[in-house]
Amino acid sequence: MAKSSSFKVLEHGKVSPPPNSAPPTTLPLTFLDIPWLFFSPSQPLFFYEYHHSASHFLSSTLPNLKHSLSLALKHFFPFLGNLVLYSYECNYKPKIVYSAGDSVSFSVGESSGDFRNFTSNHARDVHEFYPLVPELATSCVATGKEGFIPLLAVRVTIFPHMGICIGFSFHHVAADGRTFNNFIKEWASLSANSCFLINSFPSFDRSVIKDPYGLEEIFLKELWKRKSSREMVIGTETHVDLSNMVRATFVVSSLDMERIKKRIISKCKEKGQPMPIHLSPYVLACSFIWVCLVKVQNQIDQNYYSEEDPNYFGFIAGGLTRLDYPVSATYFGNCVGFGRSTAIRGELKGEDGIIVAANVIGNKIKKLDKEILCGAERWILDWEVLFGSEVHLMISGSPKLNLYETDFGWGRPKKIEDISIDRSRAISLAESRDVEGGIEVGLALPKSQMEAFTSFFIEGLKILQ
Structure with a gap:
C-alpha cells in the first residue's frame, strides 16, 4: 500500500x-x-x-x-x-x-x-x-x-x-x-x-x-x-464500511470481448440453446464482470447467500435514440431511462453463468430499445429493491462518452476515477485510454474481495485464450 x-x-x-x-x-x-x-x-x-x-x-x-x-x-x-x-x-x-x-x-x-x-x-x-x-x-x-x-x-x-x-x-x-x-x-x-x-x-x-x-x-x-x-x-446514502476498502481498475480489451462472445456462441451451439439476442461489447464486458463478482461473493461466504436468491444488475439507458420523438443532443437535463435485469444466483455462478448474464442484460436492453418507458412507473421502486440488496451490481458511467478526449491543454487525462462508486457499490465504465476498443472497469471492494476478484478476472480471461 x-x-x-x-x-x-x-x-x-x-x-x-x-x-x-x-x-x-x-x-x-x-x-x-x-x-x-x-x-x-x-x-x-x-x-x-x-x-x-x-x-x-x-x-x-x-x-x-x-x-x-x-x-x-x-x-x-x-x-x-x-x-x-x-x-x-x-x-x-x-x-x-x-x-x-x-x-x-x-x-x-x-x-x-x-x-x-x-x-x-x-x-x-x-x-x-x-x-x-x-x-x-x-x-x-x-x-x-x-x-x-x-x-x-x-x-x-x-x-x-x-x-x-x-x-x-x-x-x-x-x-x-x-x-x-x-x-x-x-x-x-x-x-x-x-x-x-x-x-x-x-x-x-x-x-x-x-x-x-x-x-x-x-x-x-x-x-x-x-x-x-x-x-x-437528496440521495439515499447506503451505509458501506469503507475502513478496509480499496479501488482498482481492470481493462477488458476488444480481444477479450471477442473471446467471451465466441465462448458464449460455442456453448450455446454445444448445448442446443438459443443464442443471446444482443452481444454488444457493453453486454459482454458487463456479463463477465457480473459473473466474477458473484463468484467473489460465493467464495467469501457461500453459506450466507441462497442459490435461489435473485441477483440484480442495474444500468442507465440513453433516451435520445429511444424516445418516440426527437430530443436535441444539446438538451440540458436528463434524457435517460433505467434498466434492471434479474438472474438467479445459482445460475450466475454455474458453468453457464456468463450466458445467463448476457441473456438477461441483452434482453432488457432490447426491450428498452423498443419502449424505453415500459415499466417506468416502477423505476423508483425497482431501484430501491436493487439498492437494498447486497447481491446487486449497478453501472455508473458509459464507455460511449469519450471522457479521455477531455484535454485542458495538457494532453489526454492520465486516469479517470469515479469516487462515488465507493458508497453506491457500483462499478464505473469508461472507454479505455490505452487499449483501442477496450473498456475500463473501476471497482471499489474490501481488500480481501478485491484480491479474490482479481484472481477470478485474470483466470477467467486465461480460460478464454
Missing part, C-alpha cells in the same frame, strides 16, 4: 460567469430528472500529467482555468444554480433556479501524494482519494417551506512537478452524463484554446420531454413519501 499523503487547501472561492451574460432562469424538473433525487452526487476525478511547480501552476495555469470555467458556465449556467425543494406541506414540484450572482464553489489544493499511484490500476486505499473531491451539500434545513441545494462544486489539486487533478461533485438531477460531458469538454476546449467547442449552445426547452403516462405525478408521490418536511435531502 502506498504511503499516506498530505493535502492542504491553498484557496477556496467561487467562480461566476461574466457579468450579465446569463439570464435568471427557472427550470422545472421533468419526470426524467426526478428519479435522480434518490441518488447521491457523482464524483468524477480527472488526472493529468503536469510537470511544473506549484508556483507556476498558481501564477500561470490557475487563472486560465478559472477564466475558461467562467466562460463555460456562461453557456451551462444552470450548474451555477440551486435545486429548490419544498416541504411536504407545499407539495410543489422541485425545480432548478439560477439567479444573477450565483456561483460555483471552486477550491484549490496541493497534495504530497505519489501521482503515479493515484493514476495506476492496482488496488489503492479509497481514503487517499477523498481530499481530491470537492464538498457539495446533499441536504439543507428549510428555514421556511423551501430548501436550496447547490448543484456543482469543483476542486483542482496540484501534485508539484507531477500532475493535476480536476475533481467534480455534481447532482445528477441537474444533468445526465451526456450533458455533463458537453460541459467539461466546453471548459477544457476554452482552457486549451482549441477548436472542439460544442456545435451549438445547450437547449433548455423542457417542453420537448413528453410525459404520456403521467410519470411525473407518480414519481413526485414516491418522492414526498420519503422526504422529511424539515430537512431537504
Whole structure:
C-alpha cells in the first residue's frame, strides 16, 4: 500500500460567469430528472500529467482555468444554480433556479501524494482519494417551506512537478452524463484554446420531454413519501464500511470481448440453446464482470447467500435514440431511462453463468430499445429493491462518452476515477485510454474481495485464450 499523503487547501472561492451574460432562469424538473433525487452526487476525478511547480501552476495555469470555467458556465449556467425543494406541506414540484450572482464553489489544493499511484490500476486505499473531491451539500434545513441545494462544486489539486487533478461533485438531477460531458469538454476546449467547442449552445426547452403516462405525478408521490418536511435531502446514502476498502481498475480489451462472445456462441451451439439476442461489447464486458463478482461473493461466504436468491444488475439507458420523438443532443437535463435485469444466483455462478448474464442484460436492453418507458412507473421502486440488496451490481458511467478526449491543454487525462462508486457499490465504465476498443472497469471492494476478484478476472480471461 502506498504511503499516506498530505493535502492542504491553498484557496477556496467561487467562480461566476461574466457579468450579465446569463439570464435568471427557472427550470422545472421533468419526470426524467426526478428519479435522480434518490441518488447521491457523482464524483468524477480527472488526472493529468503536469510537470511544473506549484508556483507556476498558481501564477500561470490557475487563472486560465478559472477564466475558461467562467466562460463555460456562461453557456451551462444552470450548474451555477440551486435545486429548490419544498416541504411536504407545499407539495410543489422541485425545480432548478439560477439567479444573477450565483456561483460555483471552486477550491484549490496541493497534495504530497505519489501521482503515479493515484493514476495506476492496482488496488489503492479509497481514503487517499477523498481530499481530491470537492464538498457539495446533499441536504439543507428549510428555514421556511423551501430548501436550496447547490448543484456543482469543483476542486483542482496540484501534485508539484507531477500532475493535476480536476475533481467534480455534481447532482445528477441537474444533468445526465451526456450533458455533463458537453460541459467539461466546453471548459477544457476554452482552457486549451482549441477548436472542439460544442456545435451549438445547450437547449433548455423542457417542453420537448413528453410525459404520456403521467410519470411525473407518480414519481413526485414516491418522492414526498420519503422526504422529511424539515430537512431537504437528496440521495439515499447506503451505509458501506469503507475502513478496509480499496479501488482498482481492470481493462477488458476488444480481444477479450471477442473471446467471451465466441465462448458464449460455442456453448450455446454445444448445448442446443438459443443464442443471446444482443452481444454488444457493453453486454459482454458487463456479463463477465457480473459473473466474477458473484463468484467473489460465493467464495467469501457461500453459506450466507441462497442459490435461489435473485441477483440484480442495474444500468442507465440513453433516451435520445429511444424516445418516440426527437430530443436535441444539446438538451440540458436528463434524457435517460433505467434498466434492471434479474438472474438467479445459482445460475450466475454455474458453468453457464456468463450466458445467463448476457441473456438477461441483452434482453432488457432490447426491450428498452423498443419502449424505453415500459415499466417506468416502477423505476423508483425497482431501484430501491436493487439498492437494498447486497447481491446487486449497478453501472455508473458509459464507455460511449469519450471522457479521455477531455484535454485542458495538457494532453489526454492520465486516469479517470469515479469516487462515488465507493458508497453506491457500483462499478464505473469508461472507454479505455490505452487499449483501442477496450473498456475500463473501476471497482471499489474490501481488500480481501478485491484480491479474490482479481484472481477470478485474470483466470477467467486465461480460460478464454
